[in-house]
Amino acid sequence: MTDTRIADVLKQRVQAALQESDSAVVPANTLTEFPWQKLCFQRGEALRLTFHRDGVETVVELDYNEFFVDEGYVEGSLDGACLASGDRVVVRRKYPRDTGPFEFMKAPAAVTP
């Protein structure tokens, strides 16, 4: 599965979750079309998502123009954090009513160390 395919599906599913609203809380495992056990977020030159599935890591690098996670010191940031498959995640439009980027944030009590 290519980065582009994963990013496209991610975008479609975030858009579907948001519909006309600016923010939604969704089960993290509904954002992909493949199963995984752990998903980690890391800011760098690109936004890096690492999916852990059955001992195999799949790394996807996303464009900040499309997807956004804030600096780690910002309240609710997922930078450096991981989600378990059953966790919920906040997806929101970084700018209300705007077309992008979509931002991922911690849902209350959703993050595993």
Add this chain to the structure above:
Amino acid sequence: MTTYSSDPSELKRQIEQEAYAAWEEHSGQRLGRNPDGSFRSQGHNNALDAFRHAYTSGRASQIAPAFGDTASQYFGDRNEIGPAHLNDPYEHRMDLWNNEVGRRIAEDTSDPAELARRAYAAIRDGTAVTGLGDARLRQLFPDDPRLALPEGSRERDLLTGDDVRRINRDVERALDRRQAAAFPEGHPDRAMFDRIRAGAPAGASDEKIAEVMLAARRDGIDNAAAIRDVHVHEGRLIVEGRTPGFQGVAALAAAPPAMAQTVEALDRHRYEEASTDRQRQQALEPQSYSYGR
């Protein structure tokens, strides 16, 4: 001796961890930890944020000779440019201001402990910017057309390299002006100045501290050891002497005299005190008389 990673993001993490440890040491505040004992990322648009920017930028400058431009770029301007760094325009300005504070300290010292001490002093004495309400941020690239855009728009939050250069130019000018208003390091009253600074509210300018010190000196408090207490009461900064009734007072809201003017007055006062002491000494010395036959 720390061994730094050549991977920029790991290097950034290492230096930020140093910054958090230094903050704990100087502030006495216990910071949040991750389960592995490392410091959690924390501090946003506050004093800790200002310290982290000043320290990391300064430390990156200190170690830059070993890392080429990578370190200083990673911690400096690049952290504000492009879609990875969508922030309120005044947040960008605050970060760039505090980065420059750190770089200036690093021009004087290669010692990380000294960098941390002086970066913390910059928080205490108001050199660093510790909140988005600081009026100095409004003087940085004030004709930036994005500032007129409504809050919550992407265009308002996105900076280019050219924007950063224009903001940095104004930061440098403002800090140059501030350095001219700083109390001189080697001045004979430096210990007394530092004693008053330690008790004064964070953000009080050097010029205000010097003003109240001059008032205290004129009221007979002539050195740091003669100070019993420094406190604020009803908007006035008060230096209490160990001798009851001796004090220096300055209204915090009033504009202080220029530093050069206060330093001149302090020097004149010291000269007059020394003259008076000499005259008093001479008056106490036994008179010698010669008797002629």
